[in-house]
Structures are given as C-alpha cells and as structure tokens.
Amino acid sequence: MSFLQILLQLAGGVGYTIMVTVACSLTGVVVGLGVAMLSRIGPPWLRGLLGAFTFIFRAVPVLVLLFIVFFGLPNAGLRVPPLVAMMLSLGVIAGAYLAEVFRGAFDSVDASEVLAAEAMGLSRFQILRLIEIPQMLRFAVPGMINEFTTVLKYSPFAYTVGIPDVMKEAMSLSATTLRGVEIYLAVGIIYFLIYKLLVTGVWALEKRTRIPGLTG
Amino acid sequence: MASFLALMLEYWPQVLSGLGNTLLLAAVISVTGLAGGVVVFYLAISGGPLRRRLTEGYISFFIGTPLIVLLFLMYYGLPQWGLKLTPFTVAVIGFTLNVAAYNARYLMTAFRGLDPDELQAARAQGFSDLQVFQLVILPQVMRLSVPALTNQVILNLKDSSIAFLIQYAEFFAQMQDLAIRSFRFLDAYLVAGAVYLALVSVVVVAARWLERRYVLPGVRRAR
Amino acid sequence: MTLLSVQDLKLEYDGRIILDGVSFDLAQGELKVIMGPSGSGKSTLLRCLNRLATPTGGRVVFEGRDVLGPGVDERALRQRIGFVFQNFALYRHLTALQNVTLALRHLRRMPAAEADERALRQLARMDMQAHAHKYPAQLSGGQKQRVAIARALAMDPAVLFFDEPTSALDPLMSREVVNILHQLRDERVSMLCVTHDLYLARAAGGRVMFLDEGRIHAEGEVDELFGPNADPRVRAFFHQELRQAQTAPPIDVAQPMDQAQPAGPSGPAGLAER
Numbered sequence: 001m002s003f004l005q006i007l008l009q010l011a012g013g014v015g016y017t018i019m020v021t022v023a024c025s026l027t028g029v030v031v032g033l034g035v036a037m038l039s040r041i042g043p044p045w046l047r048g049l050l051g052a053f054t055f056i057f058r059a060v061p062v063l064v065l066l067f068i069v070f071f072g073l074p075n076a077g078l079r080v081p082p083l084v085a086m087m088l089s090l091g092v093i094a095g096a097y098l099a100e101v102f103r104g105a106f107d108s109v110d111a112s113e114v115l116a117a118e119a120m121g122l123s124r125f126q127i128l129r130l131i132e133i134p135q136m137l138r139f140a141v142p143g144m145i146n147e148f149t150t151v152l153k154y155s156p157f158a159y160t161v162g163i164p165d166v167m168k169e170a171m172s173l174s175a176t177t178l179r180g181v182e183i184y185l186a187v188g189i190i191y192f193l194i195y196k197l198l199v200t201g202v203w204a205l206e207k208r209t210r211i212p213g214l215t216g
Numbered sequence: 217m218a219s220f221l222a223l224m225l226e227y228w229p230q231v232l233s234g235l236g237n238t239l240l241l242a243a244v245i246s247v248t249g250l251a252g253g254v255v256v257f258y259l260a261i262s263g264g265p266l267r268r269r270l271t272e273g274y275i276s277f278f279i280g281t282p283l284i285v286l287l288f289l290m291y292y293g294l295p296q297w298g299l300k301l302t303p304f305t306v307a308v309i310g311f312t313l314n315v316a317a318y319n320a321r322y323l324m325t326a327f328r329g330l331d332p333d334e335l336q337a338a339r340a341q342g343f344s345d346l347q348v349f350q351l352v353i354l355p356q357v358m359r360l361s362v363p364a365l366t367n368q369v370i371l372n373l374k375d376s377s378i379a380f381l382i383q384y385a386e387f388f389a390q391m392q393d394l395a396i397r398s399f400r401f402l403d404a405y406l407v408a409g410a411v412y413l414a415l416v417s418v419v420v421v422a423a424r425w426l427e428r429r430y431v432l433p434g435v436r437r438a439r
Numbered sequence: 440m441t442l443l444s445v446q447d448l449k450l451e452y453d454g455r456i457i458l459d460g461v462s463f464d465l466a467q468g469e470l471k472v473i474m475g476p477s478g479s480g481k482s483t484l485l486r487c488l489n490r491l492a493t494p495t496g497g498r499v500v501f502e503g504r505d506v507l508g509p510g511v512d513e514r515a516l517r518q519r520i521g522f523v524f525q526n527f528a529l530y531r532h533l534t535a536l537q538n539v540t541l542a543l544r545h546l547r548r549m550p551a552a553e554a555d556e557r558a559l560r561q562l563a564r565m566d567m568q569a570h571a572h573k574y575p576a577q578l579s580g581g582q583k584q585r586v587a588i589a590r591a592l593a594m595d596p597a598v599l600f601f602d603e604p605t606s607a608l609d610p611l612m613s614r615e616v617v618n619i620l621h622q623l624r625d626e627r628v629s630m631l632c633v634t635h636d637l638y639l640a641r642a643a644g645g646r647v648m649f650l651d652e653g654r655i656h657a658e659g660e661v662d663e664l665f666g667p668n669a670d671p672r673v674r675a676f677f678h679q680e681l682r683q684a685q686t687a688p689p690i691d692v693a694q695p696m697d698q699a700q701p702a703g704p705s706g707p708a709g710l711a712e713r
Contacts (some may be wrong), residue, residue, distance in 0.1 A: 059416035061374040061408045063381075064388060068409060071395075072402035153282040155343035160381075167284070171292075178295030188281045188289070337528035341516035341542045341594070351541060356532045377695060 001177060006186050009173060013166035014190065019123045020155045020165060021198075023083060024091040025148045031095025032192075035103035039126055050099070057096035062154050065089040080162040094151050101143030105136040133156075138214055141206045148202070149195055166190055220403035223394060226237070229263040234390030241304070241386060242373040247309040249372065252312050252373070253319025258358075260324060271320075278317035284378055291382040303384035311372065318368055326360035327353065333380065359430045366423035370416055387411065408421060440467045442502065442598060442629050443488070449496035450653075459653035465598070468627040470620065470645030474634060474678055480653045482525075485600050489520045494509065502597055518546060521591030524615050525603035527583040529575040535562065536571040539593045547594070561589040563620070581612040588619060592628075599623070601632040605639050610679045617642045618685075644652040649673050665668060 001009075039050050057065075069087035080088065109132050117127045156167035170187045174180045224231055260271040278286075290306040296417040301309075331354065358365075377388040388408055395404035442466040452654055457480045465471055475481050487490035490513050493573055499506050529538050539558035543549045549557070562568045565585035573584040575583055584604065591599055592656050597620055601620075605613040613636065620643050623630060640647050640661070647670065649657040657670040657695065666675055 057412060059370075059374075059413045059420075061377040061388070061412055063377045063410050064405060064412060066390075068402065068405040072405045075400065077404035147281070153280075156282050156284045167288075169289075174292060178296050180296045181289060182293075184285055184289035184293045188285045191282055191285060192277060192280045254575055331526075331531070332539070333526050333528035334530055336491065337522065337524055337532075340489060340517055340522040340524075341590075342514040343542070344514060347545060351466055351545060352530055352532075359532060380503075 001101075001179070004177070004184055006132070006183055007172070007190070010154075010169050010183070010186055013164055013169040014194070016158070016163050016165040016190075017152075017155055017191075017194065020083065020086050020158045020163060020195050021152045021194075023087050024094055024151045024155070027044050027087045027091025028098050028147060028151065029135035029144070031092055032204065033100025034130065035095065036106060037128060039099070040106055041128065042116050053098050054096040060093070061117065062090055062093055063157060063160075065093060066157055067162065071141050082158070082163050085161050086155075086158055086163070088186060090099035090151060090154050090157070094147055097147050097153045097195075098144065101147065102136060104195060110140045135214065138206070138209070138211065141202070145199060145202050149198060150179075152191070152195055152198060167198025217403050217406075218280065218405070220394075220400045222396050223400075224407065227394060228389075230390050234385060237304075237385055237388040238373075238376050239415075241307055241311075241376045241379060241384070242369070243362070244308055245315055245376075246313040246369045246372050249315025249368070250298040250319055252316030254322060254354070255322035256316050257323040257327070260320060260326060261353075262345060262349070269273045275320050278314050280323060283314045283375065284381065285308060286314065287378065287382050291325055303379060303382050307376075307379040307383055309383055311375070315368060315372060319365060322361045322364035323357045323367070325364075326357040329360060330356055353369070362427050363423075364429050366419070366426060367422070373415055373419060374412065386389050441465070441500075442467045443631070444498075444500040445488070446498040446500070448484070448487060448494050450480070450487060450492065450494045458487070458497075459652070460497070461650070461655055461659065463648060463655065464642070465629060465631055467629055470624045470630045470632070470641045470643060470649045472632045472634060472643050473650050474637070474640040474647055474676075475650035477635055477681075479650045481635070481650055485522075485602055485631070485633050488600065491521060491567055508540050517690055518542070518594055519597045520593065521596035521599040522603045523584075523587050523591050523599065523604060525606050527575070527580075527587040527589070527607070529583055529586055531575045534572050534574055535567060535578070535589075538575070539588060539590045542590070542594050546618075551639065558589070558593055561593045562586070564592065565589045579612075580608050580616050583606065584616060585611070585619070586646065590649055598629040598631060601630065601634075603634055603636075604632065605634065605636045609637075613639060614642075620644075650678070657661070 035050050035054065039047050042050075047206065066089040067084060069080060069088045073080060113131055114127055117131050122130070155165065158165045159168040161169065162168075166187055170183050174183050177183070256271060256275065260268055260275065262268075287306055287310045290301060290310055291303065294301065334352055335348060338352045339345075343351065375384055379386055380389040380392065383389070391404050391408040395401045398404070441464050445464070446462050448458050448461040449456075461480075461484060463471070473481055473484065483492055487494045488501070490511075494507065497507070501516070503517065504511075529535075529676040530541065533541065534573075536555065536558050540549075540551075541559055543554040543557060544551065544563065547554075559568055559571060562571055564601060565588055567582060567585045567589060570578060570582060570586075575586070578586065582651075586609075603614050608616065620630065620632070630645075632639070632643060632645075644661070646658065647661055648655050649664065649670065651672055656672050657664055663669070
C-alpha cells in the first residue's frame with residue numbers, strides 16, 4: 001500500500017471528522033451566545049450562575065465529560081447517540097470558552113452607541129439584536145477561529161464513542177497493515193490541511209462581511 | 217454514589233498513585249513546555265530568514281495538529297519500527313513539542329507589543345543579541361504573557377487525561393478501572409470530573425496571585 | 440584633539456540617497472549641533488556613527504581608529520558612545536536605577552553594590568536620585584530624559600550622542616534640556632546633538648551645522664548661521680520653524696513643570712482566552 005493509498009483510505013473518515021467539528025462548533029456558538037447574552041442583560045443572580053457554569057465547563061477535561069455523557073448517563077437511564085454525546089461534551093465546553101470570547105467582544109462595543117439606541121427608544125432586545133450582536137460577532141472572529149480549531153483538534157475523541165472519523169480509520173488500518181508511523185503521519189497531515197482550510201475559510205468569510213473602520 | 221466512594225476508598229493506593237501521575241505529568245510538561253517555548257521563541261525572532269521561516273512552520277504545524285495524533289504516532293506507530301517507548305516518555309515528548317509551540321506563539325504575540333526603541337537602545341549600549349534577549353526582551357514578554365502561560369498550565373492539567381488513551385496510568389485511567397469494576401460509570405466519571413475541577417481551581421488561584429505580583433506599573437498586558 | 444572625524448559619509452537605501460557626502464570633525468570636549476528639517480538624514484547620520492545603520496561610503500575615524508572597516512568590534516565601539524534617544528527608550532520593566540546599572544553589571548561585570556553606587560552618582564548628577572526606584576511609567580517626560588542621560592553617562596563614554604532630545608518634550612522642559620547640555624559642556628563632555636528644534640540649536644551654544652537632503656550646507660557659530668549672511672536654505676528653514684512656533688498654542692506658565700504622565704492605555708489585543 002503506497003502512502004497515497006493510505007491517504008485515500010483515511011480520507012473516508014474526513015466527512016465524519018468535519019461533521020463532528022461543525023456540529024460541536026455550532027453547539028458552542030449557540031451555547032456561548034446564549035450564555036453571553038443572558039449574562040449581559042439578565043439579573044445579577046443569573047450572572048453568578050452563568051459564571052459558575054463557564055468556570056465548571058472550562059475546568060473539566062473534554063474526555064471526562066464525553067465519558068460522563070456517553071458511558072455514564074446510561075446508568076441513569078439516558079442513552080444518547082454518539083454525535084449528540086460529542087455535542088453535549090465538546091460542544092458545551094466550546095460554548096463555555098466562546099461565552100468568554102463573546103463577553104469580551106460585547107465589552108468592545110462602544111457603550112455610547114448603546115446609550116444612543118436607548119435614547120432613540122429601542123427596547124433592550126432590539127438594541128441587542130440590531131446594534132450589539134452585529135458588532136460583537138465581528139470582534140469575536142479571532143476568538144471564534146481559535147475555538148473552532150480547538151474543536152477540530154479534540155474531534156479525534158469521537159473514535160472512543162464509535163464514530164468512524166479519520167482517527168478510527170487510522171487505528172483499524174494500523175492494526176491490519178502495521179504501518180503505524182506512516183499512517184499517523186498521514187493523519188497529522190490530513191488534520192493540518194483541514195485546519196488550514198478552516199482558518200482560511202473563516203478569514204475569507206470575515207473579509208466579505210467586514211465593515212470598514214470597525215475592526216480595521 | 218455512596219457505594220462507589222466506598223470502593224474508591226478501598227482502592228485508595230491506586231487512586232492516589234493515579235493522581236500523583238497526573239500531577240507529575242502536568243508539572244513536567246509545564247516546565248519542559250515553557251523551556252521549549254522560550255527556545256522556540258528565541259529561534260523565531262533571531263537568526264536568518266530561513267531559520268525564522270522554519271521555526272514558524274514548526275509552530276504552525278504543532279498548533280494545527282491534534283495532540284492525540286502525535287501521541288498515537290509515537291506509542292502505536294514507532295513500535296512497528298522497533299522503537300518501544302513507555303507511555304510516560306511518549307507523553308512527555310509529545311506534550312512538550314505541542315506545548316512549546318503554543319507557548320512560543322504566546323510569547324511572540326507579547327513580543328509584538330514591545331517598544332522597538334528599547335531594543336535599539338540596548339544594542340546602542342553595546343549589548344550582544346543574546347544579552348538583549350535575556351535582559352530586555354524575555355523579562356518583558358514573560359510578564360506580558362503570564363495570563364496566557366498560566367492558562368496553558370491549566371490546559372496541561374486537563375489534557376493529561378489524554379495520556380489515558382496511550383495507557384499511561386494517570387488518574388482518569390484509574391477511575392476508568394474502578395468504573396469497570398463497579399459498573400458505576402456515572403459515579404466514577406462524575407467523581408473524576410469533580411477532582412479535576414478541584415485541581416484546576418487551585419491552579420487558577422495560583423495563577424491570579426502570579427498575575428497580581430508580576431504586573432508592573434505601565435507595562436501593558438497582552439490579554 | 441580630534442575625537443571624531445566623519446569623512447564623506449554616504450548612505451543609499453532603496454534607490455534613495457539619504458546621506459550624500461557628509462564631513463565634519465568633533466574635537467574633545469566640544470559640543471556640536473546638527474540641525475535640519477525632518478527627513479534630512481540627521482538621525483541616520485548618528486546611527487551610522489555607532490553602526491546601528493550601515494553607510495554605503497565614506498570613513499569615520501573615532502578615537503584614532505577607522506570604525507567602518509571590517510573586523511571592528513561593534514559592541515566595544517558602542518560602549519564608548521552614549522546614545523540618548525528621542526523617546527528616551529528606557530527599559531520599562533526596570534526601575535530608573537536598574538536602567539542605569541544594567542550595562543554596568545552585564546557589560547562591565549561590576550558587582551551590584553559598586554554598580555548601584557555609581558548609578559546613584561549619575562542619577563544625582565541629573566538630579567534624579569530621589570526617583571531611583573521608580574519605573575519609567577511613573578516618571579514625566581523630562582524625568583525620563585534625565586534618566587536616559589544618566590544611563591548614557593554611566594559607562595563613562597568618550598562622547599554623547601543626542602537624537603532629537605527635545606522632540607518628545609514640551610517647550611518648558613526643552614529649557615531644562617538646554618540647561619543640562621550647558622552643565623555637561625562645562626564638565627567638558629564631548630557631545631553631538633541632532634535636532635530640528637531651532638531654539639535648542641541656538642541656545643545650546645556650540646557650533647551648528649545645517650543638514651538638508653543628506654548634505655551639510657552651512658557650518659558655523661550660532662550667530663553666523665542665523666545672522667544676515669545666512670545660507671538661503673537656512674533662512675527658509677528658519678522662517679518655516681518660526682512660523683510653526685508662532686502658530687503653536689501659547690505655553691501656560693502656570694502649569695507645574697514635572698507632572699507625571701498617566702499610564703498608557705491597555706495593550707494590544709492578544710489571543711482569545713482559552
């Protein structure tokens with residue numbers, strides 16, 4: 001089996017890798033946005049609770065949380081499919097980190113603009129939707145890229161819950177062909193390529209939606 | 217839960233040894249990763265363009281590749297070439313390569329915030345390039361990078377659990393063992409999570425203290 | 440005795456001629472001012488003399504030796520020259536005292552106690568001994584300037600170079616710098632001062648050279664240069680500077696002189712917290 005053939009065989013798992021990465025990233029954005037927004041406009045006791053949430057989910061290792069969800073919950077009678085388990089672990093943890101990113105990005109929005117909007121008579125939700133979020137998302141781009149690439153680099157854990165991603169393909173290939181070094185080298189190259197693609201892709205998107213003078 | 221905790225107590229030597237191994241690994245790679253990071257940082261900002269380009273490539277590759285792939289390559293791949301390394305050795309080498317790249321990146325970010333006039337003044341005083349690095353660059357970038365570097369230590373602590381996948385007998389591996397014995401998976405993993413939470417909290421407190429001590433008046437912080 | 444002799448110094452960069460054959464001498468104990476508009480190559484000229492910049496032609500003889508040739512120990516050369524930067528360039532992670540002792544301890548290998556004592560003497564010479572344990576961010580512009588000069592003097596250099604010493608200061612503090620230059624001149628310190636500040640050039644009291652477009656167009660005593668027979672280029676520069684000075688906002692003499700500057704704004708955006 002040539003190196004190229006190894007690459008092609010592994011490529012079969014790329015689809016699952018990307019699926020896991022995208023699913024967990026989206027979960028992270030949803031959770032992160034929710035936490036950041038509620039923190040911003042909610043009562044103080046909620047802010048405290050959400051602070052505890054982000055602290056806890058940034059303190060627990062991804063692997064441990066994944067095992068809690070996939071192997072632990074059945075003890076309590078709750079069985080989740082592998083992808084959902086990934087989303088509830090890696091995704092939620094990404095959400096906790098993104099909540100911090102979004103919090104910082106919200107703080108970067110000019111307070112006087114919010115004041116002006118209040119003076120115009122807009123409601124708190126409208127201000128959030130029309131003024132704060134559009135700006136905040138653009139400020140948060142570097143932090144989001146950081147977090148998405150992190151999600152990509154933890155996605156190989158999916159093999160432990162049976163998802164046939166690149167990692168799983170590599171392990172079965174390694175067992176049958178005994179060409180471990182080349183295989184994992186190929187895996188590294190594949191992940192690195194996906195990483196590069198992801199980063200350039202998001203930056204290209206950012207460039208399209210850039211507002212002159214905001215982040216320039 | 218109570219019966220699981222009783223089991224944990226029964227197997228306390230194992231659990232303690234696992235905890236020790238976790239802390240050992242985290243501590244070792246934090247040190248080697250920081251030392252490595254400083255070296256890589258030095259290589260990235262000095263010397264000719266070829267050396268800088270190669271160093272940037274190293275940093276980019278090890279930041280863009282999952283740690284677990286590197287560990288598997290060394291632990292499951294190398295034996296097929298006749299090189300069998302212990303899980304601890306593999307973990308230390310793999311983590312160090314990875315962590316050094318991240319630390320170098322943090323230091324480089326801080327470096328961009330330095331005043332170039334200070335560096336020129338140091339050269340004008342007659343200091344060698346190594347002395348400028350030692351006396352002016354490094355003290356400043358280290359202080360500026362304290363938040364990022366301590367964050368990395370916390371990450372090292374959490375990521376040590378990955379070594380479980382290459383059969384290193386750290387804390388999570390021990391908890392996994394107890395889980396299988398007792399079939400109380402949820403209890404076991406929840407306890408594991410709580411322990412990591414406690415450990416991380418300790419490091420966070422230490423990190424805040426460090427930050428407060430090393431902020432100089434007027435030295436700007438890279439967040 | 441001639442301390443420094445610059446002969447036909449040339450520097451070309453990126454197709455542009457920055458220095459076009461500059462020649463002058465500096466005698467021991469002498470103070471000379473190089474004056475000229477921004478972009479005339481003044482700062483580059485200074486940096487050629489301690490090899491922070493590389494000239495493309497000419498000779499520089501310092502303390503009897505050709506310093507532009509091969510095999511010259513740059514670091515040894517630089518230790519003989521005290522360089523005071525426009526923006527002071529104090530090491531911001533070190534106190535004033537530590538700024539001054541750094542070179543003494545790591546270049547001269549002086550023991551800590553001796554270095555501290557020497558540094559305090561230099562700081563006292565600049566009237567800054569009371570601020571020895573402050574960080575640069577806690578000092579005003581004028582105070583930083585004095586620490587920078589003390590730092591340059593600590594190594595007992597053969598000459599002091601000043602790169603635009605008053606550009607980062609307000610007019611009141613500029614007067615202080617002139618006083619310092621007079622003080623050092625009385626102590627027979629050799630000095631070369633580069634500036635576009637007309638007031639400084641006149642008040643410093645040494646011979647003045649006018650540099651424009653990489654060449655020296657006039658050299659002489661202050662009165663010659665600004666008198667009725669002045670070079671037309673000098674006159675044009677003089678008029679422009681004067682006009683600028685007249686349109687500048689008036690100095691509020693009621694304001695206290697040494698006001699500590701506030702700490703700078705928060706730093707560059709780093710990595711997102713992980």
